[in-house]
Amino acid sequence: MKARVKWTKTGVLKFIGHLDVQRYFHKAIMRAGLPVSFSKGMSPHQIMSFAAPLGIGMTSEAEYVDITFDWCYSGQEMLDRMNAQMNEGISVTEFRQIDKKTKSCMAQTAAADYLVTFRKAHYFVEAFTKRVEPFYFQEEIRILKKTKRSEKEVDISPMILEIRPQGDEAIFMKLQAGSEQNLKPQTVMEAFCNYLGYDYDPAGFMYHRLETYLKEDGKLLPLGAIGREVTEPVGPEEE
Amino acid sequence: MYDLALTEELLLKIEKPVRYIGNEVNMVRKDPEKVDIRFAMCFPDVYEIGMSHLGMQIIYDMLNRREDVYCERVFSPWTDLDKEMRIDRIPLFALESQDPVFMFDFMAITIQYEMCYTNILQMLDLAGIGIYAKDRREDAPFVIGGGPCTYNPEPLADFFDMFYIGEGETVYYQMMDLYKEHKAAGGSRADFLKKAAQIPGIYVPSLYEVTYHEDGTIRSFVPKIPEAPATVLKQVQMDLDHTFYPKKQLVPYLKVTQDRCVLEIQRGCIRGCRFCQAGMIYRPLRERSLAMMTDVADAALESTGNDEISLSSLSSSDYSQLPGLCNYLIDHYRKKNVNISLPSLRIDAFSLDVMSKVQDVRKSSLTFAPEAGTQRMRDVINKGLTQEMIRHGATEAFKGGWNKVKLYFMMGLPTETEEDMKGIAHLAETIAMDYYQLPSEYRHGRVSVGASCSFFVPKPFTPFQWAQMCEMEEYQHRAHIVNDEFKKQHNHRSLSFKWHDSKTTVVEGILARGDRRLSKVIYDVYKKGCIYDAWTEYFNYDAWMEAMEENGLDYHFYTTRPRDLDEIFPWDFIDIGVTKAFLKREWNKAMAGEVTPNCREKCSGCGAARFGGGVCFESKSKVD
Numbered sequence: 076m077k078a079r080v081k082w083t084k085t086g087v088l089k090f091i092g093h094l095d096v097q098r099y100f101h102k103a104i105m106r107a108g109l110p111v112s113f114s115k116g117m118s119p120h121q122i123m124s125f126a127a128p129l130g131i132g133m134t135s136e137a138e139y140v141d142i143t144f145d146w147c148y149s150g151q152e153m154l155d156r157m158n159a160q161m162n163e164g165i166s167v168t169e170f171r172q173i174d175k176k177t178k179s180c181m182a183q184t185a186a187a188d189y190l191v192t193f194r195k196a197h198y199f200v201e202a203f204t205k206r207v208e209p210f211y212f213q214e215e216i217r218i219l220k221k222t223k224r225s226e227k228e229v230d231i232s233p234m235i236l237e238i239r240p241q242g243d244e245a246i247f248m249k250l251q252a253g254s255e256q257n258l259k260p261q262t263v264m265e266a267f268c269n270y271l272g273y274d275y276d277p278a279g280f281m282y283h284r285l286e287t288y289l290k291e292d293g294k295l296l297p298l299g300a301i302g303r304e305v306t307e308p309v310g311p312e313e314e
Numbered sequence: 315m316y317d318l319a320l321t322e323e324l325l326l327k328i329e330k331p332v333r334y335i336g337n338e339v340n341m342v343r344k345d346p347e348k349v350d351i352r353f354a355m356c357f358p359d360v361y362e363i364g365m366s367h368l369g370m371q372i373i374y375d376m377l378n379r380r381e382d383v384y385c386e387r388v389f390s391p392w393t394d395l396d397k398e399m400r401i402d403r404i405p406l407f408a409l410e411s412q413d414p415v416f417m418f419d420f421m422a423i424t425i426q427y428e429m430c431y432t433n434i435l436q437m438l439d440l441a442g443i444g445i446y447a448k449d450r451r452e453d454a455p456f457v458i459g460g461g462p463c464t465y466n467p468e469p470l471a472d473f474f475d476m477f478y479i480g481e482g483e484t485v486y487y488q489m490m491d492l493y494k495e496h497k498a499a500g501g502s503r504a505d506f507l508k509k510a511a512q513i514p515g516i517y518v519p520s521l522y523e524v525t526y527h528e529d530g531t532i533r534s535f536v537p538k539i540p541e542a543p544a545t546v547l548k549q550v551q552m553d554l555d556h557t558f559y560p561k562k563q564l565v566p567y568l569k570v571t572q573d574r575c576v577l578e579i580q581r582g583c584i585r586g587c588r589f590c591q592a593g594m595i596y597r598p599l600r601e602r603s604l605a606m607m608t609d610v611a612d613a614a615l616e617s618t619g620n621d622e623i624s625l626s627s628l629s630s631s632d633y634s635q636l637p638g639l640c641n642y643l644i645d646h647y648r649k650k651n652v653n654i655s656l657p658s659l660r661i662d663a664f665s666l667d668v669m670s671k672v673q674d675v676r677k678s679s680l681t682f683a684p685e686a687g688t689q690r691m692r693d694v695i696n697k698g699l700t701q702e703m704i705r706h707g708a709t710e711a712f713k714g715g716w717n718k719v720k721l722y723f724m725m726g727l728p729t730e731t732e733e734d735m736k737g738i739a740h741l742a743e744t745i746a747m748d749y750y751q752l753p754s755e756y757r758h759g760r761v762s763v764g765a766s767c768s769f770f771v772p773k774p775f776t777p778f779q780w781a782q783m784c785e786m787e788e789y790q791h792r793a794h795i796v797n798d799e800f801k802k803q804h805n806h807r808s809l810s811f812k813w814h815d816s817k818t819t820v821v822e823g824i825l826a827r828g829d830r831r832l833s834k835v836i837y838d839v840y841k842k843g844c845i846y847d848a849w850t851e852y853f854n855y856d857a858w859m860e861a862m863e864e865n866g867l868d869y870h871f872y873t874t875r876p877r878d879l880d881e882i883f884p885w886d887f888i889d890i891g892v893t894k895a896f897l898k899r900e901w902n903k904a905m906a907g908e909v910t911p912n913c914r915e916k917c918s919g920c921g922a923a924r925f926g927g928g929v930c931f932e933s934k935s936k937v938d
């Protein structure tokens with residue numbers, strides 16, 4: 076059975092890189108003794124695939140990973156057993172069964188919500204929160220995109236699906252995400268700084284992912300929404 | 315979220331911030347307020363290296379079993395953070411509590427290799443407790459050194475309050491008790507050191523006086539006070555079954571060098587290779603029981619979730635329970651998809667059978683360590699591996715499907731001739747020839763024979779402690795002779811040859827057999843901005859040479875000079891059980907090209923039997 080598992084990354088564990096997170100999950104599942112499925116061959120590995128990596132320093136309450144199990148306990152029990160092996164900072168919050176044929180959560184990712192907050196003593200917060208609208212309603216939001224070989228200017232405004240102040244202290248944004256069009260919230264804040272005439276100081280902002288979406292019939296749904304709740308244990312498949 | 319020693323801004327600026335946040339699975343958490351002793355266990359290299367070290371996990375577990383002690387870990391900050399800490403005046407901190415190390419009672423530094431000496435100074439400096447022991451305040455932590463390099467601690471003598479010479483399991487509890495008593499009674503720093511000097515295995519360098527002959531060799535090495543013993547006896551854990559072994563090992567987030575569970579199946583070695591320090595200082599060989607090893611394997615895999623387990627010892631093939639242990643691991647863990655890795659195995663029918671079960675034959679390579687290219691040279695170093703054994707092993711392996719072979723050699727060994735050097739290329743060629751002469755059904759493409767060579771560094775407490783080293787240029791020259799010879803071989807396209815940096819060899823050679831006068835050199839090198847000498851990208855040979863000169867020391871004295879058989883060595887005050895008389899005998903036999911049988915064939919009366927156990931008391935013929 077294939078499960079889509081939602082997880083969070085907070086606290087000091089935001090400093091862990093993507094590869095380390097993968098290793099962390101592998102080991103936690105081994106410690107929990109869960110019946111994860113392995114690939115065949117001389118060096119078998121757990122069948123597990125993660126959605127878009129979260130940059131070092133970012134926090135999130137909506138990360139996803141698809142894991143294949145030979146069989147499983149009820150969803151709640153799977154969560155409990157995994158969480159018993161997790162450290163403060165990373166925990167699993169949702170366990171849903173998806174079809175074997177479902178595309179990977181990585182491939183399905185279409186958009187994500189972020190909350191940007193301000194680290195003390197870097198910027199005057201109101202300068203941003205009060206000017207979100209004029210920033211967003213510019214004709215174009217051009218930014219210099221550097222690749223290894225070239226630099227080119229791109230307009231990122233079509234990739235910003237939504238942006239608005241949230242209270243006096245934060246900015247909410249919904250951005251395109253995934254393998255085709257991916258816009259990082261950092262890029263948006265850099266452009267915002269340019270617009271306001273400030274230097275971009277990466278340490279000035281804290282980025283938190285609120286949800287990750289797939290697109291179905293033109294609508295954005297959380298990545299986990301297509302799964303079914305697992306109320307009863309699921310036995311091994313008949314071959 | 316608890317408080318970190320580094321700000322988020324800083325953590326985001328540096329490489330791999332996860333090196334500094336602690337909080338790993340199985341990390342021990344205690345309230346520092348509620349313990350009597352705070353113990354900082356320091357590894358003077360980067361996190362990924364230090365966390366791969368089993369010894370550290372053993373001590374961590376052992377000390378933390380005591381309720382009155384909180385043992386925490388400290389690693390060298392990488393060069394990027396090092397700079398920031400100096401600018402922002404951030405003191406060196408421990409991972410667990412994130413508290414500065416200067417608040418601790420002990421700063422215990424494990425010294426695994428010579429090239430980490432400047433990192434030791436980095437740690438002392440960043441801790442802010444004074445680099446020199448004499449400059450330390452009354453309330454500073456006691457700095458204690460342990461590990462293989464303490465078998466010649468003299469180059470570091472000025473920086474440490476004390477050294478512990480022996481295996482970690484034995485006297486730390488006694489030391490903790492003594493310290494608690496001392497703290498309660500309220501004595502001075504000097505008082506405690508005087509008392510500590512009486513614990514077996516503890517060496518307090520400031521309590522000894524060294525005088526020199528005009529030629530720079532040692533005239534006398536004597537204690538200044540009666541409390542300090544004239545010789546310090548190495549401490550050994552004789553019963554390796556009833557002792558500490560961590561059941562719950564730490565699980566790093568980062569991919570560390572040894573990202574696997576490690577089973578230390580035995581300590582010591584029966585072989586008696588004459589260049590090998592570990593083979594002498596860990597005598598006698600002591601095995602752990604199969605029952606203990608399977609217990610530890612179960613517990614370690616369960617508590618870490620690691621997907622690999624590896625055996626650790628100097629020569630695993632000599633472990634009497636090897637078949638039983640391999641079968642256990644294969645039966646229990648292959649089906650759970652745990653990889654089993656078996657380094658330092660002699661290649662024979664048994665090991666090939668086991669290896670074919672646990673690894674992908676096509677992808678993996680076989681390793682041999684002939685160490686020298688000719689039989690004559692192998693007899694000098696007492697490496698009991700013949701060309702026939704290697705060829706036979708390799709041929710069997712080829713038939714089993716392998717076609718990659720790695721060979722390890724040393725150059726610059728005593729009495730080495732051009733013949734011996736070229737022999738390295740010839741041996742590699744012979745193995746390749748053997749492959750191509752096999753019937754075609756055994757051959758899968760081209761064979762690859764990779765030879766890699768390090769330069770020999772004579773170490774204290776080995777029969778080769780009297781050996782002369784070469785000049786740096788001479789090492790290069792010899793490597794080129796071998797390299798040219800490789801190019802002349804018929805199958806040279808199937809062969810490769812790599813060699814180590816000869817500059818590092820020279821500095822390692824200076825430090826390995828160095829004396830107290832080198833403390834100032836190490837200090838000066840550090841002050842020139844050197845750290846991470848073990849990392850080629852940071853190693854600065856010229857800085858070392860300059861510092862030697864500035865201190866009026868000639869490096870030849872430490873490296874190329876012939877040493878008299880009766881010279882007093884800086885490390886002679888240490889008694890490792892193996893006697894100097896035995897080492898001399900072995901040196902003479904080496905010069906005569908005679909081999910010595912291993913401990914299981916015949917005891918050679920090295921002296922280690924005084925510890926009363928291990929291989930010395932297995933039934934076998936004995937000399938009297």
Ligand code: SF4
Pocket residue numbers: 597598599912913916917918919920921922923929930931
């Ligand atoms: S005393 Fe004999 S058996 Fe024991 S370690 Fe020495 S040589 Fe080997």
